[in-house]
Amino acid sequence: MGKTTIPEAEFTYPGSTGCPGCGANLVMRYLLKGLGERTIVSIPACCWAVMPGYWPSNCLKIPLLYTAFEATGAAISGLRAALDVKGVNDVTVVGFAGDGGTVDIGLQALSGAAERRTDAIYVMYDNEAYMNTGIQRSGSTPWGAWTTTTPVGGSSHGFKHETKKDIMAIMQAHRIPYAATVSPAFPEDFIKKVEKAKSIKGFRFIHALSPCPPGWRTNPSLSVEIARLAVDTRVFPLYEIEDGKVRITRKAKGLPLVEYLKVQGRFQHLTEPEISEMQKGVDDSWIMLLLKESSGT
Amino acid sequence: MTKSYEEIPLTPVSDTPSTVNITGLWRVMKPVVDKEKCKKCTICWKFCPDVAIKLVEGVPEIDYQYCKGCGICAVECPSKCIVMVKEDEQ
Amino acid sequence: MRMVMTGNYASAYGAKLARAEVIAAYPITPQTSIVEKLAEFVATGELKAKFVPVESEHSAMAACIAAQTAGARTYTATSSHGLTLMHEVLMWASGARLPIVMTNVSRAMAPPWSVWVDHMDSIAQRDTGWLQFFCQSNQEVLDTTIMAYKVCESAGVMLPAMIIEDAFILSHTSEPVDVPEQQLVDSFLPAYSPDLKIEVGKARGFGSLVKPDQYMEFRYKAMLAMKEAHDRILRVEQEFKHVFGREHGGLLERYRCEDAETVLVTAGSVAATAKDVVDALRANGQRVGLARIRAFRPFPHDEIRSLASKLEGIAVLDRSYTFGAAGAMFTEVKASAYSCQRRPVMKNYIAGLGGRDITPKILERIFEDIQVIAKRGAEDEVEWVDVVGLPRRWH
Numbered sequence: 016m017g018k019t020t021i022p023e024a025e026f027t028y029p030g031s032t033g034c035p036g037c038g039a040n041l042v043m044r045y046l047l048k049g050l051g052e053r054t055i056v057s058i059p060a061c062c063w064a065v066m067p068g069y070w071p072s073n074c075l076k077i078p079l080l081y082t083a084f085e086a087t088g089a090a091i092s093g094l095r096a097a098l099d100v101k102g103v104n105d106v107t108v109v110g111f112a113g114d115g116g117t118v119d120i121g122l123q124a125l126s127g128a129a130e131r132r133t134d135a136i137y138v139m140y141d142n143e144a145y146m147n148t149g150i151q152r153s154g155s156t157p158w159g160a161w162t163t164t165t166p167v168g169g170s171s172h173g174f175k176h177e178t179k180k181d182i183m184a185i186m187q188a189h190r191i192p193y194a195a196t197v198s199p200a201f202p203e204d205f206i207k208k209v210e211k212a213k214s215i216k217g218f219r220f221i222h223a224l225s226p227c228p229p230g231w232r233t234n235p236s237l238s239v240e241i242a243r244l245a246v247d248t249r250v251f252p253l254y255e256i257e258d259g260k261v262r263i264t265r266k267a268k269g270l271p272l273v274e275y276l277k278v279q280g281r282f283q284h285l286t287e288p289e290i291s292e293m294q295k296g297v298d299d300s301w302i303m304l305l306l307k308e309s310s311g312t
Numbered sequence: 313m314t315k316s317y318e319e320i321p322l323t324p325v326s327d328t329p330s331t332v333n334i335t336g337l338w339r340v341m342k343p344v345v346d347k348e349k350c351k352k353c354t355i356c357w358k359f360c361p362d363v364a365i366k367l368v369e370g371v372p373e374i375d376y377q378y379c380k381g382c383g384i385c386a387v388e389c390p391s392k393c394i395v396m397v398k399e400d401e402q
Numbered sequence: 403m404r405m406v407m408t409g410n411y412a413s414a415y416g417a418k419l420a421r422a423e424v425i426a427a428y429p430i431t432p433q434t435s436i437v438e439k440l441a442e443f444v445a446t447g448e449l450k451a452k453f454v455p456v457e458s459e460h461s462a463m464a465a466c467i468a469a470q471t472a473g474a475r476t477y478t479a480t481s482s483h484g485l486t487l488m489h490e491v492l493m494w495a496s497g498a499r500l501p502i503v504m505t506n507v508s509r510a511m512a513p514p515w516s517v518w519v520d521h522m523d524s525i526a527q528r529d530t531g532w533l534q535f536f537c538q539s540n541q542e543v544l545d546t547t548i549m550a551y552k553v554c555e556s557a558g559v560m561l562p563a564m565i566i567e568d569a570f571i572l573s574h575t576s577e578p579v580d581v582p583e584q585q586l587v588d589s590f591l592p593a594y595s596p597d598l599k600i601e602v603g604k605a606r607g608f609g610s611l612v613k614p615d616q617y618m619e620f621r622y623k624a625m626l627a628m629k630e631a632h633d634r635i636l637r638v639e640q641e642f643k644h645v646f647g648r649e650h651g652g653l654l655e656r657y658r659c660e661d662a663e664t665v666l667v668t669a670g671s672v673a674a675t676a677k678d679v680v681d682a683l684r685a686n687g688q689r690v691g692l693a694r695i696r697a698f699r700p701f702p703h704d705e706i707r708s709l710a711s712k713l714e715g716i717a718v719l720d721r722s723y724t725f726g727a728a729g730a731m732f733t734e735v736k737a738s739a740y741s742c743q744r745r746p747v748m749k750n751y752i753a754g755l756g757g758r759d760i761t762p763k764i765l766e767r768i769f770e771d772i773q774v775i776a777k778r779g780a781e782d783e784v785e786w787v788d789v790v791g792l793p794r795r796w797h
Contacts, residue, residue: 017352017370029363029378030330035338036382040361053602057468067330070610074330078600080471081609082464083491089426089461093468093476094600096424096452100474106602124464127457202358228382236383236396239359317619322499322560322627324620325598326607 021202022048031074033066036235038225038242040066041199042140043075043111046223049209050136052077054107055098057091059121060084061113062147063140087112088124091135107213108135114155115145118180129189129218136212136219139182142227150230154180157250159293160281161232167284174284178296186220187256194220195255195264200243204253204264211255224251232280244275249301254308261307272297331378335362339381341396345372349393356385356394403581409572412540412579413479413505413565414439416547418449419587420503422477423594426454426465430484431517432573433507437479459484463491463502470500471608473599475551478502481569482509482523489527495562496531496624498609501554501594502562503547508536508670509569510756518757519569521670521722525698525730531624533563533631534699536669540577542650543567545642548582552591552638558630560596568671569757582646590645632700653702655694658684659709662691664746664772667706667735668719669695672753672760676719679765690769695731703738710739713746715776717768721754728784747776753787764788764796 026047033040039062047054057080058064064081067074082090087110094108110128112121117139125137144162145151152162157179161167165175186194193215197205205223212219224245226238233241245251246267253265272294276282285293345356352370364379365372372385372394386394407415413436417425425444427437443449452469456462459480466476480488485506495502506527510520524534535550537543543565550563567573600608612620636652643649657677659665666676673694683690693709695702710716716739720729727733732750739745751768754760764787775781788796 017354017367019354019358019367021358025363027363028329028331029375030333030335031362032330032333032335033361035361035380036384037361041359044361044363055472055600055602065611067326067607067610068333070324070607070612070616071326071328072330072332073326073328073605073607073610075607076605078602078604079326079607080468080600081607082468083494086461086464086467086491089456089464090468092454092456092461093424093426093465093470094472096426096454096465097469097472097474100423100450100452101472103602123457124461127461130457131455199359234383236387238361238382239384239388314615315619317622320616320619320623321598322620322623323497323598323608324610324612326610327605 021206024048026052026076028074028076030068030072031066032068033062034228034235036228036238038199038227038238039063039140039142042223042225045199045202045205046138046209047077049206050107050109050213053105054109055080055094056109056111057082057087057094058111059087059116060147061116063111065147084116085120085124087116087121087137088126088128091137092128092131092133095134110135110137112139113146114139114141114143115153118154118182126189129186129191132217134216136221138221138223140223140225142225142230144230146227146230155182158296159285159289161284183222183256187259190259191218191220193255193257196222196251196253198224198242198246198251198253200239200246201253201265208255233278237278241275241278244270248272248275249297250275252301252304254304260311261304263304263308334377335380336377339379339399341381341383342376342379342399343374343381343383343385343394344397345374346393347371349391351391353390355388355390359384359388405579405581406576407540407579408435408574408576409540409543409567410435410507410574411439412544413547413567414443415581416544417477418443419582419584420548420551420591421475422451423474424452424454424466424469424476425478426456426462426469426476427478428456428459428462428480428484430459430481432509432569433479433481433505436505459487460491463488463495466502467491467495467498467500470502471498471600473594473596475594476502477504479505479507481507482511485523486511486526489530492527492530492532499560499624500562501551501560503550503554503565504562505547505565505567507569507573508566516756517569519571519721520755520757524564524566525722527564528699528730531561531628532699533561533697534566535563535697536566536695537572538671538674538694540572540579543572544579544581545646545648545650548587548591549638549642553631553634555594556634559627559634561624561627561631566670571671586645590642628700635697651694651696653697653700654705655696656709657692657694659691659693661689663689663713664715664717664769664776665691665693665709665713666717666719666765666768667693667695667731669698669731670721672719672721675760675762676765679762679769683766683769688769688773698731701734706735706738707742710746711742711744715747715772717749717751717772719751719753719768723752723755747780749775749780750784751787752784758788761797767796
């Protein structure tokens with residue numbers, strides 16, 4: 016009793032200006048608990064560029080480089096090159112970017128950094144839209160979601176009709192040594208994966224689900240529960256890809272998708288046939304993942 | 313408080329902890345812990361996005377200066393010993 | 403050591419002698435041989451640096467910014483569309499007060515596609531807060547690269563600089579170049595050692611969000627730094643002359659302007675041609691001179707003003723154009739001369755775009771023209787030179 020299940024040391028201060036119930040706050044908190052003090056983080060334009068507060072406020076206990084939106088992959092390459100040439104060892108270089116800054120505008124630089132086998136960890140905190148600019152759709156917004164640029168209503172019955180980009184598959188195609196999905200509802204799994212990533216050299220990628228109350232139209236108190244439902248409904252499975260091999264790290268129960276959808280305002284407009292279609296999509300993806308795991312690819 | 317151009321660095325370098333932002337002022341609801349019922353599972357501390365919960369011998373102490381009142385601790389507490397009350401209430 | 407080399411190799415040798423530590427670059431014609439040569443230097447160990455083969459010019463500059471913030475001396479090179487692709491992060495580099503040095507092989511913008519010399523790409527960056535040096539020879543390219551690091555890394559400056567060499571005319575043409583010994587360069591240029599940098603264990607954020615009530619003060623400081631750069635350029639060049647025995651004319655190189663009545667103001671390799679034309683016209687008794695804009699940023703306002711106050715006429719040859727206005731160099735020369743008690747007649751000649759050759763004959767005609775209108779006044783302030791279809795003959 017009274018013993019914590021995750022490391023106690025904190026690397027973030029209170030006073031971050033993230034929304035109440037912000038998933039991204041948890042993502043950063045767990046990430047840094049896993050990485051420790053000898054870490055440098057590069058953050059592009061995104062919610063996290065604003066959350067440390069106005070100058071001179073900084074909610075991180077480690078050095079932070081703010082960069083232009085699309086530049087994270089390039090910035091971590093530059094950071095690592097400078098550290099190498101100066102002979103500074105035993106430092107983890109981290110790129111910490113949102114989904115838009117990773118799968119859309121940041122994809123080129125991400126791909127370049129991965130192809131160059133930059134020795135760094137790239138963390139994409141995925142709140143599934145351009146949240147910092149007011150909830151516009153990104154390539155990572157799931158099929159069916161309301162956003163301000165995929166509005167619902169009118170004769171066209173809006174919402175996003177394109178499926179979510181599979182960034183883990185993109186990273187797998189770059190043949191990087193380690194990639195993993197994490198959810199803030201499972202901090203022990205999260206931190207274990209971060210520690211494993213830290214111990215591997217080369218380009219590592221972490222895809223973190225980041226529930227967003229204003230963007231997902233959810234009650235702030237449910238952010239962790241939603242991050243849990245995402246995993247247990249298999250919408251966001253927890254798995255690793257190590258040296259090209261898929262390993263599922265939590266055999267999700269497979270709760271009905273509707274449990275996940277019904278607590279989020281951004282999915283309220285979906286009809287039963289649409290939900291069924293979505294459920295089928297989730298089931299198919301899960302089967303594909305199981306196949307990948309069993310076939311050793 | 314604004315600084316003269318002579319007092320600022322070349323480029324904005326942030327080196328002041330964010331504890332200057334009293335985010336507790338944002339609250340509408342606030343968590344209240346029943347310390348008798350608390351089983352010291354530490355789950356509330358684990359899930360606080362704002363590092364606004366300190367553990368004192370395993371029992372949570374809410375830092376009301378920073379707690380935004382999101383309510384995650386109340387929802388996640390397995391013993392249901394955290395209750396959200398209106399800010400002005402006790 | 404005396405060698406024969408292209409402007410691109412001169413750039414590469416300049417970066418090598420300056421001991422650049424991180425080089426992040428992307429290939430584009432006609433810059434490619436710069437990065438190829440540097441990759442060779444790094445691969446053989448002649449240059450102890452990290453070479454980052456980035457996947458775009460925007461990433462090249464972003465990587466340099468990150469590396470420089472972490473305390474490494476960086477270098478990159480580009481041209482034309484690569485430079486304009488970098489525009490967003492050029493602004494970042496100067497706002498972040500990072501003394502990055504970059505070579506721009508000045509080349510025309512598309513469409514139409516062109517790989518040849520033109521200054522529009524460079525001129526379009528005049529608002530970015532970068533120092534800009536236009537070179538007229540390969541020697542100057544090498545020397546200015548080394549000097550730029552010293553100017554930019556001074557505490558009162560801390561701004562980035564671009565060294566501009568004309569596409570193909572300098573980049574791919576070989577000239578004799580004196581390559582100084584590494585030891586001598588080391589005695590001139592110390593290691594890069596900034597006060598503020600990213601350091602493990604020091605919780606600092608670089609580049610945060612600033613409210614309207616504090617933003618202007620940062621820009622004001624950058625303005626003061628660019629002003630300081632003017633004097634610093636002159637001082638560093640005097641130091642360079644003392645160590646290496648050479649100089650290149652400060653911010654505004656004046657050739658036979660002392661008793662001139664009309665002067666041609668221009669930048670880049672065409673200035674070298676113009677000097678020969680000045681000599682030929684002088685031999686014929688014409689009192690003409692050439693003023694070469696070597697540093698376009700910071701702009702040599704004082705030098706232009708003091709020159710203009712003694713002249714009858716100034717011809718400004720721009721190898722670029724600002725649509726809807728006039729050539730950028732003309733506009734700034736005119737602005738500098740505005741406060742003169744007695745203002746010369748001034749005219750803008752737009753020439754040499756997309757690699758169109760600016761021959762000695764064309765320059766002669768420009769001198770003829772400016773001398774005529776200096777007496778009678780200009781009808782047309784801006785004239786495009788050697789455009790097929792226009793009535794005026796330039797050959």
